[in-house]
Amino acid sequence: MNGRVLRTELRRSTALTAGAAVATAGTAGLYVLALSDQTGLWAPQWTMLAGIQRIMLVVLWPLALGAGAWQARRDRRSRMEELLTTTPRPIRSRALPPALAMGICLGLGYLLVLAAGALGVSTPYRHLGWVPIAVAGALSLVAAGWLGLGIGRLLPSQYTPPVLTVAGFLLLVVPVQLAKDGPTGAAALLTPNLTSPLDEVTTVTTPVSLGQSAWFAALALSGLVLLAVTRRRTAALAVVPAVLGLGIALPVLTAAPASGLATDPAATAEVCTTDGGPAVCVLKVHENDLAALVGPARTALTLLAELPDAPTSVHEVPADRPGPQPATEVWLDIENHLPGGSWLGTGDELVMRVLAGGGTRPCPEQVDRGRALATAWLLNRFPLPGAVPPTEHASPREIDWYAERQAEWDDLRALPRDEQVRRVTAIRTIGLQCVRGVER
Numbered sequence: 501m502n503g504r505v506l507r508t509e510l511r512r513s514t515a516l517t518a519g520a521a522v523a524t525a526g527t528a529g530l531y532v533l534a535l536s537d538q539t540g541l542w543a544p545q546w547t548m549l550a551g552i553q554r555i556m557l558v559v560l561w562p563l564a565l566g567a568g569a570w571q572a573r574r575d576r577r578s579r580m581e582e583l584l585t586t587t588p589r590p591i592r593s594r595a596l597p598p599a600l601a602m603g604i605c606l607g608l609g610y611l612l613v614l615a616a617g618a619l620g621v622s623t624p625y626r627h628l629g630w631v632p633i634a635v636a637g638a639l640s641l642v643a644a645g646w647l648g649l650g651i652g653r654l655l656p657s658q659y660t661p662p663v664l665t666v667a668g669f670l671l672l673v674v675p676v677q678l679a680k681d682g683p684t685g686a687a688a689l690l691t692p693n694l695t696s697p698l699d700e701v702t703t704v705t706t707p708v709s710l711g712q713s714a715w716f717a718a719l720a721l722s723g724l725v726l727l728a729v730t731r732r733r734t735a736a737l738a739v740v741p742a743v744l745g746l747g748i749a750l751p752v753l754t755a756a757p758a759s760g761l762a763t764d765p766a767a768t769a770e771v772c773t774t775d776g777g778p779a780v781c782v783l784k785v786h787e788n789d790l791a792a793l794v795g796p797a798r799t800a801l802t803l804l805a806e807l808p809d810a811p812t813s814v815h816e817v818p819a820d821r822p823g824p825q826p827a828t829e830v831w832l833d834i835e836n837h838l839p840g841g842s843w844l845g846t847g848d849e850l851v852m853r854v855l856a857g858g859g860t861r862p863c864p865e866q867v868d869r870g871r872a873l874a875t876a877w878l879l880n881r882f883p884l885p886g887a888v889p890p891t892e893h894a895s896p897r898e899i900d901w902y903a904e905r906q907a908e909w910d911d912l913r914a915l916p917r918d919e920q921v922r923r924v925t926a927i928r929t930i931g932l933q934c935v936r937g938v939e940r
Contacts, residue, residue, distance in 0.1 A: 509597040510605070518567035518645065519605030522560050526613030529556050534620065541697045542617055544840030545625065545785065547764065549617045550633040551698035553610070557637060558672045558693040561644045564606050566665030568648020571598060572727070573656050595728035602645040603720075610638045622840045624788045629766055632709035639713055640692030643720035644668070650726025654735055686753040689760045690715055690746075700785050700839050701818050703764040711752035718745020768818050779813035786816065786837050793832075793843060793850070800830065800854035803878045807925050811859055819861075823935045830859035848885040855879065858924060860931025873908055874927040877920065882909040 510516055530552070533541055542552040614634060652660050675688040676695045688695070689708060698704075721741035729735050753760070772781040773794055780797040782790045797814040804810050814830040816837070825831050836844050836853045843850055855878045857863075857871035876882045882905075883889060890898045912920055 506597060506600060509601040513598055513601050514567060514571045515598070515601035515605040518564065518571070518602060519607075519609035521563060521567065522606055522609030522641065523612040523616075525563065526553065526556050526560055526610070527616040529559070530613070530617050530620075539620055540839055543620045543622050545623055545698075545700045545767075546618075546621060546627065546630040547633065547703050547767075548698050548700065549614065549621055550630040550637070551694055551704070553613055553617070554633060554637045554692065554694040554704075555697065556613070556693075557640060558669070558676065560610070560641060561672060561692050562665045562668030564641050564644035565648040565668040566661045567606075568602055568645040568650075568723070569652030569661040569664045570648075571602060572649045572652025573658070573660070595724060599646055599649060599724055599727060602649060603642040606641045606645045607638050610634075610641050623785070625767070625785045627766055629703055629764060632706060632713070633704045636704075636709045636712045636716065637692060639716040639720070643716045643723065644692075646720045646723030646727065648723070650723040650738065653727050654732065686750060686756070686758075689753040689756070690749065692716065694760075698761070701764050701767045701783065701834065702761050703767070704760055705756055705762045707752050708756045708760040711749040711756070714752075715745045715749035718742050718748070721745075763818055763820055770815065781814065782816040783818070783834065789837065789842055792846070796847065796850040797830070797832075797854050799851050800859065800878075803851075803855060804830070804859055806878070807858065807921065807928065814854060814859075817861060820936065821861075823933065825860060825932045825934065827932055830854060831861045833861040835862075845886070848879075852879060852885050857931040858928025860928060860934065863931055863934035864936070869905065869908070870927045871931070872905070873912060874924045876909060877912060877924050882906070 530542070533539065533552075542549040648661075648664060651664060672691055672693050675691050676693070689712065692712070694704070718741045722738045725738040725741065726735055729737065767783060767785040769784040770781040771784055771787045771790060772779050773790065777794075778798050778801050780790065780794045782793060793814070793816075801811065801814065809827050811830045812828050814832060816834060817831045818834050821831070832854055836850075838844055843853075845853055852875055855875045858874045858878065860871075862868075862871070872884065876884055879885075883902075890902050912923065915923070
């Protein structure tokens, strides 16, 4: 097949329309999120953009499936089906032109959605970890188009395209609903769409992307076989590539986490100061904001020096970093950084965040007011930076809550100095022993 045949196929087929529909629907989805102030779902990180595209496949994949089936009815709509089926033609001239045209246009449509989203990505963190996620998504879309072509040729009814579109949508929606009740296992990973957005430090594991790519490539080949066969009796051969792909993908997907997701080791690698002072470390994804943390972090270490076995370094950590926390380190939870932005607070407020809980991250087993009390003691001030005493117009609940915190502060300050240190140290010790952080 030469370029002239492909160009003719692009002009005569609905492939360009299908690709444009995918690009339009995907881009519209991104900017609907933008208009509703939800760019935080993809703008902070390239992996998040690739992930939000995979979520959109719940709509784009059925659309590609239906478009393929509609294209397969072209010969019948033009009343040339009988003529073409009785004319001997090699497989490559019968199946490849429409398949290549559809695959190229759907792939380009998916790429255009990626390009549209890239305009809003606001991170200096450059990496290629998002590429396998995007490739698997594009491959699944091509597989949908080719499956639609094959099924549409096998069942050339006018009802086939809409029925396939609805069936494809239902097929993808069911795992989303099941995921709300907990992990759904490897079977859910066979679907192209993700069920939830990614965050800055979460990614689809590489084995899952490879397993899914193998599965989608096998589905695409099955669609191509369906498109190429001349007799319905031989259509059963189309099952063979799908079964082989399933045999390759399932062992890989079964060995992966149930969600297919994991913390990205590249994004969470530590980047630390090298100026000879106390070490301050942030995650690789926040490397550009290291300088803004150094001053407040070292101020916090100076204040923590009043405690026994005081820490000597500050480390930003993801929520799933396994504990216990070393006594020589302060752990600053990743939630103290705005995705795609900067640290939550500056000056004294950022010092307060580093000092929270005596320099420990939030823990499910720890009472928040104990953490706040330790922070206030280390800063030697109440209320904490950013907090304002309730006014006369405040609700009774707010007034009572503030009065309780004020009483706790006064009681702690009334104790002998050694007892104050012991109690604050006890709060820090609880935080150090925390096995896992609070999941957001």
